[in-house]
Amino acid sequence: MVVVDVPEKSVGKEKLSRIHFWIVPAPVHGTWCASGTRLEIAQRFQMFSAALGTTASPVPIVFDGRIEGRTLRGQGMQAIELASEGDTLRTRRADNAAATGWPADAVFRRSASGRC
Numbered sequence: 705m706v707v708v709d710v711p712e713k714s715v716g717k718e719k720l721s722r723i724h725f726w727i728v729p730a731p732v733h734g735t736w737c738a739s740g741t742r743l744e745i746a747q748r749f750q751m752f753s754a755a756l757g758t759t760a761s762p763v764p765i766v767f768d769g770r771i772e773g774r775t776l777r778g779q780g781m782q783a784i785e786l787a788s789e790g791d792t793l794r795t796r797r798a799d800n801a802a803a804t805g806w807p808a809d810a811v812f813r814r815s816a817s818g819r820c
Contacts, residue, residue, distance in 0.1 A: 729771035730788040736812035737820035743793070743812055745776075752776060786812075 706723045713719050733747035740759040745752050750771045757764040769778040774788040786793045793812040 727773045730774045732771065732776060732788055735815040735818045736793055737815050738810045738812045741810060742820045
């Protein structure tokens with residue numbers, strides 16, 4: 705919140721206004737596909753839960769995170785930072801991708817059918 709002086713304000717006792725800044729989270733709920741990789745995201749307002757599965761590993765990587773505008777940040781996992789661009793999710797940073805099993809430089813596309 706920012707408070708701004710407004711000396712010419714005609715409404716209210718105070719001659720100032722409070723300005724709030726809201727970031728609306730991108731709609732990312734659903735199934736996202738990349739080559740050999742499936743990302744399932746369940747969104748709850750600005751929070752999300754996700755499961756990342758690959759054809760090479762039968763056990764998915766499960767993680768939670770926060771959506772900040774068009775950016776998804778996985779909690780405790782630096783590798784999982786994605787930028788949403790409509791029906792595309794792009795990896796923005798993959799500092800420890802090898803350690804977590806996260807595919808580096810992945811580009812996910814939204815699946816309309818829910819299948820990859």
